[in-house]
Amino acid sequence: MELQQNVATEITFHHEPSNDTKRIWRTFWVMLFITLIELGLGLLLYATDWPYNLTLATKGVIVILSFAKAFYIVSIFMHLGDEIRNMIVTIVVPLLLFIWFICAFLMDGNSYKNLRNDYDKHFKESTTVKQKSNSNH
Amino acid sequence: MSSTTTTNKIKWWSGGKSPFNMEYGKLMMWYFLMSDAFTFGAFLISYGTIRFSQNFWPDPNVVFNAFPGAGHANLPLAFVSVMTFILIMSSVTMVLAVHAGHHRNKKGVVKWMAWTIVGGLAFLGCQAWEWWHLITGTHAVLADGKLELIGQTMRGNPWGNLADVNLVVDALKNTSHETLVSMVHEHHQNMTHETLMGMSHEQLTGMLNVAELHIREKGPVAFGGYFYGITGFHGFHVFSGVVINIIMLIMAQKGVFEKRGHYLMIEKVGLYWHFVDLVWVFVFLCFYLI
Structure with a gap:
């Protein structure tokens, strides 16, 4: 089968597509493995009654694993990793706005909770856990 | 690394060529997806803000513990794992369709696009069952x-x-x-x-x-709005992706791309489909895992 060539005038440099699908399948197995670890950690949080900080750390690990999956999807499946540097930068740099976006808004929510717990006793009493239980339903 | 040395010699910003070395429609698909990422990001961050403002939030392992046909059995995260697997699998079939397109292999494109559509429909079916179960199960x-x-x-x-x-x-x-x-x-x-x-x-x-x-x-009321709003918006993306995939399948089958000499349209719809999978990674993370 003949490879596609000169598909558009915008394309100056054409890189050869790979002949086999090894890389695709390897990425699939990596993503499946990461997902299984995530699920395992999620269920571990459910099965155990860890202190708050350990729970938070485990959730942090799950978040990092999800970003690893996102990297594989964008870099390998969407072929962004194969594009030239200019292209990668024009997509990735605007996304850095998310760093501020996430930090600012989560801190805002947290601050609102703290203020309400300080000044609205009814809110605090009606929403904090009174009874610890391992119930499933 | 031969490609890197070649591309480094080209003066990308000297004019007369695209500095991104990418066909116009595909570049615009990337920019659309970037804006869509901010839309989804804003929804998920808003959910996070409300969640951080609460002392109590329902445990996803307790909320999502049902499986079709398993009655009242407690199976936390089992069904959503199946949904995630379906979506990852359909992402693989999509990238195989794109790969077949690179080699102008019409039969391959048609076969893998068909499997991608099957995966998308299976995911939508699963989501329909999950919503039905959550709404009607009292x-x-x-x-x-x-x-x-x-x-x-x-x-x-x-x-x-x-x-x-x-x-x-x-x-x-x-x-x-x-x-x-x-x-x-x-x-x-x-x-x-x-x-x-x-x-x-x-x-x-x-x-x-x-x-x-x-x-x-009773738990926080906002849970329902955010869950149905965000998974619904994602489901809508899956649905439109399936529709676009069906159109591309028909065009590929009729030989439209073969006549054009390239399967760039398959690459563009592939980008959209992978983006839908990418969003699911974060929906899965925010609603089901943490």
Whole structure:
């Protein structure tokens, strides 16, 4: 089968597509493995009654694993990793706005909770856990 | 690294060529997806803000523990794992379709596009079942001194804090007869609805073991709006992706791309489809895992 060539005038440099699908399948197995670890950690949080900080750390690990999956999807499946540097930068740099976006808004929510717990006793009493239980339903 | 050395010699910003070395439509698809990422990001961050502002939030392992055909079995995260697997799998078939397109292999493109569509429809079917189960499956909750049966809707959330057992005992007296009948019926499936309706309030309450019921209070109302809003918006993307995939399948089958000499359209719809999978990674993370 003949490879596609000169598909558009915008394309100056054409890189050869790979002949086999090894890389695709390897990425699939990596993503499946990461997902299984995530699920395992999620269920571990459910099965155990860890202190708050350990729970938070485990959730942090799950978040990092999800970003690893996102990297594989964008870099390998969407072929962004194969594009030239200019292209990668024009997509990735605007996304850095998310760093501020996430930090600012989560801190805002947290601050609102703290203020309400300080000044609205009814809110605090009606929403904090009174009874610890391992119930499933 | 031969490609890197070649591309480094080209003066990308000297004019007369695209500095991104990418066909116009594909570049615009990337920019659309970047803006769509901010839309989804804003939704998820808004959800995070509200969640951070609450002292209590329902445990996803408790909310999402049902599996089709498994009745009341407690299977946390099992069904959503199946959904995630379906979506990852359809992402693989999509990238295989793109790969076949690079080699101008029409049969390959048609085959892998068809599998991608099957995966998308399977995912939508799973989501439909999950929504139906959450909305129609009711749970007894303690509210205003009486027990009520509510499902997971935009107005109510049945997964609040566990209620104090003594308060639940008091609440039984104020609970409506129909609610009690439904609660007893759940634990005594062999007794018909009519028999139970004929029994007195005291007889019915006597058949309920309050300590084992694990009655909860109502949870945060925002849970429903965010869950249905965000998974619904994602499901809408999956749906439109399936429609676009079907159009591309038909065009590929009719030989449109073969005549054009390239399968760039498959690459563009592939980008959209992978983006849908990418969003699911974060929906899965925010609603089901943490």
